[in-house]
Every structure is written in structure tokens, then in C-alpha cells.
Amino acid sequence: MALIPGLPDDIARECLIRVPYAGFSTVASTCKGWKAEIELPQFRSHRKSAGHSQVILVMAQTVLDPARSIGFAKLCHVPVYRLTTFEPVSGSWSELPPPPGFCGGFPMFCQLAAAGSDLVVVGGLDPVSWEASSSVYIYSFITATWRRGADMPGRPRSFFGCASDGDRVVLVAGGHDNEKNALRSAVAYHVERDEWAALPDMSRERDECKGIFHGSKFHVISGYGTAMQGKFEKSSEAFDTATWQWGPVREDALMASTCPRTCVDGDVDDHLYMCRDGDVLALRGSTWRVKAKIPGGVANPSHVTKWQGKLLVIGSARAGEPLKAYVLETRTCTWTNVELPQKFS
Known part of the structure; x- marks a missing residue:
């Protein structure tokens, strides 16, 4: 069946790649053929090469919820995490809807990573219990809907480094467990398969490290070990996804021992x-x-x-x-x- 009756599919695709991302959910709900088309990786590549892709920046922000308070005389309001989007070209700001059941906001200090047309929200602290969460939620910019992903394996961790290859894989390393022990372990999440895989351990424990994907490698920057508690290192190490190995530690990656946030x-x-x-x-x-x-x-x-x-x-x-x-x-x-x-x- 033709994508648009009466038009060659090549012309129909030229029409679809010009739809603003805010209209994707409408396109996806119009017919199965359109939904299947705009979900293809080739569609994203064609849209980008033709100059019709849109930059969307997503960040976690805190707001104080007057309905929730703690402390003496209930004077201290509890911060609630929300996801804010910014479109640089139009200058418009908006807020992503939370997944169903997230009445208390997103997990505090959750990590965000982009994978294709999906936004992946990993871990954080439960806004009610304040315990580390292993949860994974994926927001599709195609359908404007959330889905639950497989939980992060292993011990619950927080304040870890996280980055994506920009396509299908999200990588996580370091952080600390519920006993405040800094971690050397690392894992990778394949978004399409909804599967986690263990990576080799890093050379060092790295709590509160920063994860960056650059030059086809996952760089884990700074952090500190259990015994150093808050004394950040200047070092970094990088994981090569092609060889599945960590490279040597770079001792002076940063100018000074500082938080890499x-x-x-x-x-x-x-x-x-x-x-x-x-x-x-x-x-x-x-x-x-x-x-x-x-x-x-x-x-x-x-x-x-x-x-x-x-x-x-x-x-x-x-x-x-x-x-x-x-x-x-x-x-x-x-x-x-x-x-x-x-x-x-």
C-alpha cells in the first residue's frame, strides 16, 4: 500500500520528513504505514541529511512542591524533578509529561541519554523513599509515549556516569551502592533489544563521575573512591566499544581535582x-x-x-x-x- 495514495513513496517520504517533531505522534496514530515509516532509522538519517531534523535539549530540573514538605514546622519544601525541553531554533521551552504513576516526579538525580528518537531515563533516587532506583524509562519522540525498560542489573547504584552512543546503546559506569561504596563496575543497555550487558570493570572506583561519549569511546571522567569520599580525581579512563576493553588510565585528564559535572x-x-x-x-x-x-x-x-x-x-x-x-x-x-x-x- 502506498504511503500517500496517488503519490510515489519517494515523494511521500519527502512530505513526512518535513513534519515537525511535535506532529510525529499525530502522524504515528494516523495509520500503521506512516508509523512504521517514521520509526525507521533510515527515516531519521534522511531527515537529518535533508536538513529537516530538529535539535531538542532535555534536562532534569527541580521545582519545589508546596504540597510536600519536611522539617521543623513543615517549612522545608521537597524538590520535585521534572524534565524540561528546549528547542534552540524556536526558543521554546516546555515540559515532558511524566510516565503513568509518577505523581511524585522523576527520580532525583536520574541520568538522561538520547538513543535515536528515544530519551532514556536511568536510575536516580526514589522521590518518596530516597533509595537508589534501578528503573529505566524510555520516552519516544515518535509516539509521545513512555514505556518501561528492563531494570539496571546488579546492586542499585546512584551518582553514576552515563552516556549514549547517540544511536542504540546507553552506557553506565561507577557511582555508589546503598552502602556508599564506590563502584568500578559498568554495564551497557541496548534500547531496541531492551537488554543489559556487563562491561569489564574499570581500573578504579569512581563515585560521582561524569560519562561522555566521544570519538567512539565511552569516557568516564574523575570521581573518587570509597576511601576518598568527595576528593575528586583528575584522572579518566575510556571504554572502546569496538574492542570491548578499557584503555589505560589518563592521570591528568582534568586541570584540577574538581567535580566533573x-x-x-x-x-x-x-x-x-x-x-x-x-x-x-x-x-x-x-x-x-x-x-x-x-x-x-x-x-x-x-x-x-x-x-x-x-x-x-x-x-x-x-x-x-x-x-x-x-x-x-x-x-x-x-x-x-x-x-x-x-x-x-
């Missing part, structure tokens, strides 16, 4: 970016250099994301103040202010 994947020349002491730093080869000064309004960064030669930095001048957002054009090192609606600030 703001580290993100770099561009062609710059391997990594990170924000530190009011600067955006870029790693080229084995040398860190200052790329740009961070605007004062976001001197205390809470979220950093990179895409297509641009760096989004969200933060505040000081802790506790309303959030602001700026985008750095990494080629020209120029900043652009991003309007941040009050609901998301």
Missing part, C-alpha cells in the same frame, strides 16, 4: 569542554585552555549542554538566585542571551 563532549578540535572558575575551558590534545569567559549571570552553572558547535550554559550569579541561560558559539566565542520563561527559571 560541567564536562561535556567537545567539537572536532576540542575534545572536551567544561566550566570552572568563571571560564569555559577546552581540552585540545593534552592541554586545557580558556575558550571564553562565562557571563556573570551564569557564573554558577547548574547545567551545560553542547550541540552543533554551540554550548548552552544555564546557571545563576549566586546559588539560590533565579536561573539565566546563555549560548556560546564555540567557533567565534560569542555569547547570546537566551530568554528563560519564569516557569523554567
Whole structure:
């Protein structure tokens, strides 16, 4: 059966690749043929090569829920995690609906990874019990629906490094268990198969590490061992998905022993970016250099994301103040202010 009656399928595909992502769920529910077409990896590749793909940034944000409070005289409101989306081209902000039954918000400190047209939400702390969760939830941007994935295997872990190859596999490493023991173990999740596989252990325990996928390798940056509790390392190690092996530890991956939270994947020349002491730093080869000064309004960064030669930095001048957002054009090192609606600030 033709995708669109009366038109060759090639022309019909040209029509479908021009549908904005917000209309995918409508397309998918219109007929089975359209749904099958837009779920194909080839559809995503064609859409991207034709210049019709859209960049969508997703981040976990906390909001205070007045209905839930703790502490003396119930004065301390409990933070609730929500997933916020930002479309850089249109400048629009929105909020993803939670999976069914998530009345208390998403797991706190959950990790997010993109896999094809899916968003994978891994682990975090249960918002009611505060215990580490091994849960996996997948949001399809095609059907605008959630589905439950297979739980992360092994001991429950939190504050782990997590990254995706951008296509089908999400990788997890380090973190700590319920006894606060830092972990060396690592696992990989194949989204389409809904299967987990064990990776070889890392050379070191790495609690609160940062996971980044760069150059076909899963880089696990910094973190600390059980005995060091909060004393971050400068080192990193990388897992090669082709050879299924960890490479040697790079002792001086970072300039200083610091939390790697703001580290993100770099561009062609710059391997990594990170924000530190009011600067955006870029790693080229084995040398860190200052790329740009961070605007004062976001001197205390809470979220950093990179895409297509641009760096989004969200933060505040000081802790506790309303959030602001700026985008750095990494080629020209120029900043652009991003309007941040009050609901998301």
C-alpha cells in the first residue's frame, strides 16, 4: 500500500520528513504505514541529511512542591524533578509529561541519554523513599509515549556516569551502592533489544563521575573512591566499544581535582569542554585552555549542554538566585542571551 495514495513513496517520504517533531505522534496514530515509516532509522538519517531534523535539549530540573514538605514546622519544601525541553531554533521551552504513576516526579538525580528518537531515563533516587532506583524509562519522540525498560542489573547504584552512543546503546559506569561504596563496575543497555550487558570493570572506583561519549569511546571522567569520599580525581579512563576493553588510565585528564559535572563532549578540535572558575575551558590534545569567559549571570552553572558547535550554559550569579541561560558559539566565542520563561527559571 502506498504511503500517500496517488503519490510515489519517494515523494511521500519527502512530505513526512518535513513534519515537525511535535506532529510525529499525530502522524504515528494516523495509520500503521506512516508509523512504521517514521520509526525507521533510515527515516531519521534522511531527515537529518535533508536538513529537516530538529535539535531538542532535555534536562532534569527541580521545582519545589508546596504540597510536600519536611522539617521543623513543615517549612522545608521537597524538590520535585521534572524534565524540561528546549528547542534552540524556536526558543521554546516546555515540559515532558511524566510516565503513568509518577505523581511524585522523576527520580532525583536520574541520568538522561538520547538513543535515536528515544530519551532514556536511568536510575536516580526514589522521590518518596530516597533509595537508589534501578528503573529505566524510555520516552519516544515518535509516539509521545513512555514505556518501561528492563531494570539496571546488579546492586542499585546512584551518582553514576552515563552516556549514549547517540544511536542504540546507553552506557553506565561507577557511582555508589546503598552502602556508599564506590563502584568500578559498568554495564551497557541496548534500547531496541531492551537488554543489559556487563562491561569489564574499570581500573578504579569512581563515585560521582561524569560519562561522555566521544570519538567512539565511552569516557568516564574523575570521581573518587570509597576511601576518598568527595576528593575528586583528575584522572579518566575510556571504554572502546569496538574492542570491548578499557584503555589505560589518563592521570591528568582534568586541570584540577574538581567535580566533573560541567564536562561535556567537545567539537572536532576540542575534545572536551567544561566550566570552572568563571571560564569555559577546552581540552585540545593534552592541554586545557580558556575558550571564553562565562557571563556573570551564569557564573554558577547548574547545567551545560553542547550541540552543533554551540554550548548552552544555564546557571545563576549566586546559588539560590533565579536561573539565566546563555549560548556560546564555540567557533567565534560569542555569547547570546537566551530568554528563560519564569516557569523554567
